[in-house]
Amino acid sequence: MFGLMDGFLKNDAVSLQKDILDHVEYTVARSRFNFDDFEAYQALAHSVRDRLIERWHDTHQYFKKKDPKRLYFLSLEFLMGRSLTNSVTNLGIQDQYADALSQLGFDYEVLAEQEGDAALGNGGLARLAACQMDSLATLDYPAWGYGLRYQYGLFRQIIVDGFQHEQPDFWLNFGNPWEIERVHVSYPVKFYGTVEEEVLNGKTFRVWIPAESVEAVAYDNPIPGYGTRNAINLRLWAAKPSDQYDMESYTTGDYINAIVNRQKAETISNVLYPDDRSYQGKELRLKQQYFFVSASLQDIIRRFKDLHNNFDEFPEKVALQINDTHPSIAIAEVMRVLVDEEHLDWSKAWGIACKIFSVTIHAVQPEALEKVPIDLLGSVLPRHLEIIYEINYCLMEELKKIFGQDYDKLSRMSIIEEGAVKCIRMANLSLACCHTVNGVSRLHLETLKTRVFKDFYELWPQKFQFKTNGVTQRRWIVVSNPSLCSIISKWLGTEAWIRNVDLIAGLREYAEDPDLHAEWKNMKKVNKMRLAEYIETLTSVKVSLDAMFDVQIKRIHEYKRQLLNILGIIHRYDCIKNMDESDKRRVVPRVCIIGGKAAPGYEVAKKIIKLCHAVADKVNIDPDVGDLLKVVFIPDYNVSVAELVIPGTDLSQHLSTAGHEASGTGCMKFLMNGSLLLATADGSAVEIAEEIGATNMFLFGAKVDEVPALREKGTSLKGSLQFARVVRMVRDGHFGFKDYFKSLCETVEEGKDFYLLGYDFASYLEAQATADRAFVDQEKWTQMSILSTAGSGKFSSDRTIEEYAEQSWGIEPCKCPF
Numbered sequence: 001m002f003g004l005m006d007g008f009l010k011n012d013a014v015s016l017q018k019d020i021l022d023h024v025e026y027t028v029a030r031s032r033f034n035f036d037d038f039e040a041y042q043a044l045a046h047s048v049r050d051r052l053i054e055r056w057h058d059t060h061q062y063f064k065k066k067d068p069k070r071l072y073f074l075s076l077e078f079l080m081g082r083s084l085t086n087s088v089t090n091l092g093i094q095d096q097y098a099d100a101l102s103q104l105g106f107d108y109e110v111l112a113e114q115e116g117d118a119a120l121g122n123g124g125l126a127r128l129a130a131c132q133m134d135s136l137a138t139l140d141y142p143a144w145g146y147g148l149r150y151q152y153g154l155f156r157q158i159i160v161d162g163f164q165h166e167q168p169d170f171w172l173n174f175g176n177p178w179e180i181e182r183v184h185v186s187y188p189v190k191f192y193g194t195v196e197e198e199v200l201n202g203k204t205f206r207v208w209i210p211a212e213s214v215e216a217v218a219y220d221n222p223i224p225g226y227g228t229r230n231a232i233n234l235r236l237w238a239a240k241p242s243d244q245y246d247m248e249s250y251t252t253g254d255y256i257n258a259i260v261n262r263q264k265a266e267t268i269s270n271v272l273y274p275d276d277r278s279y280q281g282k283e284l285r286l287k288q289q290y291f292f293v294s295a296s297l298q299d300i301i302r303r304f305k306d307l308h309n310n311f312d313e314f315p316e317k318v319a320l321q322i323n324d325t326h327p328s329i330a331i332a333e334v335m336r337v338l339v340d341e342e343h344l345d346w347s348k349a350w351g352i353a354c355k356i357f358s359v360t361i362h363a364v365q366p367e368a369l370e371k372v373p374i375d376l377l378g379s380v381l382p383r384h385l386e387i388i389y390e391i392n393y394c395l396m397e398e399l400k401k402i403f404g405q406d407y408d409k410l411s412r413m414s415i416i417e418e419g420a421v422k423c424i425r426m427a428n429l430s431l432a433c434c435h436t437v438n439g440v441s442r443l444h445l446e447t448l449k450t451r452v453f454k455d456f457y458e459l460w461p462q463k464f465q466f467k468t469n470g471v472t473q474r475r476w477i478v479v480s481n482p483s484l485c486s487i488i489s490k491w492l493g494t495e496a497w498i499r500n501v502d503l504i505a506g507l508r509e510y511a512e513d514p515d516l517h518a519e520w521k522n523m524k525k526v527n528k529m530r531l532a533e534y535i536e537t538l539t540s541v542k543v544s545l546d547a548m549f550d551v552q553i554k555r556i557h558e559y560k561r562q563l564l565n566i567l568g569i570i571h572r573y574d575c576i577k578n579m580d581e582s583d584k585r586r587v588v589p590r591v592c593i594i595g596g597k598a599a600p601g602y603e604v605a606k607k608i609i610k611l612c613h614a615v616a617d618k619v620n621i622d623p624d625v626g627d628l629l630k631v632v633f634i635p636d637y638n639v640s641v642a643e644l645v646i647p648g649t650d651l652s653q654h655l656s657t658a659g660h661e662a663s664g665t666g667c668m669k670f671l672m673n674g675s676l677l678l679a680t681a682d683g684s685a686v687e688i689a690e691e692i693g694a695t696n697m698f699l700f701g702a703k704v705d706e707v708p709a710l711r712e713k714g715t716s717l718k719g720s721l722q723f724a725r726v727v728r729m730v731r732d733g734h735f736g737f738k739d740y741f742k743s744l745c746e747t748v749e750e751g752k753d754f755y756l757l758g759y760d761f762a763s764y765l766e767a768q769a770t771a772d773r774a775f776v777d778q779e780k781w782t783q784m785s786i787l788s789t790a791g792s793g794k795f796s797s798d799r800t801i802e803e804y805a806e807q808s809w810g811i812e813p814c815k816c817p818f
């Protein structure tokens with residue numbers, strides 16, 4: 001029903017052809033008789049964009065009419081990936097487009113490959129934000145996403161002789177059909193300067209006299225919901241020189257300098273920080289955070305004031321979600337605007353701030369929590385520093401009333417961190433203000449309650465909640481695994497699961513059905529063939545489809561223990577080398593696939609990437625091993641690569657030391673696609689085991705409450721003999737680069753093995769052996785695979801968003817009727 005008649009634009013194949021050819025001629029400006037695949041893609045994208053814009057307009061007209069409470073989702077990162085196929089799928093016109101294009105002599109898949117990824121983020125946090133936008137739109141919530149329009153996304157990973165090199169990702173080179181530049185939606189953002197005292201009818205006010213102004217211009221990215229007319233907005237800000245010419249240099253003919261200064265302004269939003277580890281207190285990073293926060297709040301308050309003139313109503317109309325502490329300067333900015341510009345008194349303003357803000361923390365390691373040096377904040381945002389001091393003063397006064405002279409606790413809870421470099425603890429600022437503090441899995445919240453934010457939890461237990469992460473089944477099944485999508489719809493007898501994924505549990509009753517098994521195995525084979533072709537094209541390694549495709553794809557981090565995976569591979573290789581032919585016949589062939597980017601300055605992570613290549617170079621050419629074991633590092637891992645690798649995976653690995661992965665979302669995508677999980681009981685894996693049954697996955701390793709004691713043990717903690725042997729092989733140069741890998745081996749030496757690779761190695765090998773045995777019985781494996789998909793419903797971002805809407809944001813669906 002929906003999709004055929006779409007506003008004014010028709011979606012029958014002939015109309016689509018006409019629109020595409022019109023865009024070839026009038027938008028891409030190529031003759032309709034001579035254009036290449038990329039130009040065809042651009043024209044196709046613009047014809048889809050037209051249909052998104054119609055829905056965007058209708059949705060926002062309707063929101064304006066209904067004036068519902070809106071959610072504003074502030075995130076410094078959105079990892080959107082490609083938009084074309086996701087958009088036509090959510091518009092429900094994929095088939096019409098495929099027909100229209102084939103009649104024009106084009107293959108839809110070929111054109112879809114022309115699109116580059118929008119990689120405006122690092123990893124989990126960023127992709128989660130993108131999945132959540134898809135669910136917010138599909139569930140008809142009146143929501144806006146706000147972020148930065150980086151000109152350079154996450155670097156391209158180029159591998160040269162096994163080493164990672166970073167290449168700038170200038171993704172806007174050929175323009176971006178998925179955005180609409182809103183030249184009229186722009187706001188000045190101020191920086192630096194001083195704060196003066198001003199008296200106004202007897203009342204003294206603090207007035208910020210900024211020294212620099214940069215213009216923020218909006219770029220709108222329509223986000224279509226699936227199976228609804230609603231399309232919400234992701235508004236990304238780009239910095240432009242403000243039109244206030246500094247006439248001074250202009251008149252002195254120092255024209256060039258004037259232009260250079262103007263250009264300097266633009267750099268604020270230019271590049272994404274590629275580091276998802278610790279916060280380095282960089283000035284540009286702080287300016288990026290304040291730039292998008294200030295522009296977003298000016299936009300939000302302008303929209304509120306269009307229909308309201310009393311800030312008492314603000315909390316009823318606005319919910320502000322900050323994605324980790326990166327946008328938490330927004331708290332000080334709201335106080336500045338309400339007190340300095342709207343002249344509300346402090347406590348009233350604070351009351352409003354505490355009603356509108358909620359935060360989600362995505363990290364476990366205290367060092368990932370942001371601390372801004374006071375000098376830096378004082379120079380870039382002098383008035384905000386004053387406000388944060390005032391907020392901290394009120395907090396300390398409140399705590400003194402409760403905890404008296406317990407100065408240790410007061411100094412732990414203070415927003416101001418004394419010490420060599422006095423800092424602002426952005427997490428404590430967020431906790432002091434936000435009405436809800438969310439963890440991203442049940443286990444993560446326990447860690448926040450008992451370790452990271454213990455003091456605050458004891459003071460405000462009601463603020464602490466968890467919203468277990470989720471992923472959108474639209475992109476991660478319907479778009480990336482169409483053959484699985486049709487199997488599910490066929491056996492459930494409906495497509496309703498795409499909007500209501502709890503229905504997917506209906507597959508359970510067919511988990512042993514031989515016909516479903518046959519279709520399921522064929523689906524996996526088709527996806528493995530696609531992956532095998534991709535691997536051969538990229539790495540010229542030929543892999544056998546009968547092998548188990550074993551995958552670990554995520555950012556490279558010591559706590560994610562890609563090194564444990566590689567040491568496990570070396571063990572497997574070593575065993576095969578020492579086998580006789582009869583033993584070899586019982587070996588379950590494996591293709592071990594690893595992929596992920598290392599933060600440019602993260603040396604240990606880069607060594608792990610090199611070691612993976614060094615092992616691959618040795619194993620893949622070893623005649624004694626042949627097809628029994630292949631090792632592949634997939635370069636430049638990103639959203640589109642994940643969409644290709646995940647459907648073709650038999651076994652996925654999630655090896656974080658228990659207590660270190662806040663949630664993990666890759667595991668959920670593998671689960672939805674019927675790949676079995678080999679994992680530690682960490683983050684969301686614990687909840688996955690509850691949903692599908694621990695016997696349908698391969699759990700191993702120390703449990704979260706065992707880790708601290710094991711670490712205490714230090715040198716007395718003996719790794720297994722096998723572990724010592726494989727580390728020795730690396731140290732002795734078995735894979736070359738002896739000196740280069742020395743420090744890497746030292747990270748897992750007894751007494752220094754912080755992430756417990758040695759301790760967990762034995763149970764890891766056991767879990768791997770159990771997986772081997774399970775894989776031999778293909779019917780058993782297929783049943784476990786079907787039960788994995790059937791148990792994945794909980795891990796849809798739709799469930800996550802519904803929980804946030806009901807328990808944190810207090811927003812209701814607002815479905816555009818026409």
Ligand SMILES: CCc1ccc([C@H](C)CC(=O)N[C@@H]2O[C@H](CO)[C@@H](O)[C@H](O)[C@H]2O)cc1
Binds near residue numbers: 280662
């Ligand atoms: C300041 C630099 C920086 C940038 C990004 C981050 C992110 C919080 C890191 C991140 O992506 N965390 C991941 O978030 C996912 C979504 O909630 C979780 O599933 C992962 O467990 C968590 O590591 C930390 C530090």
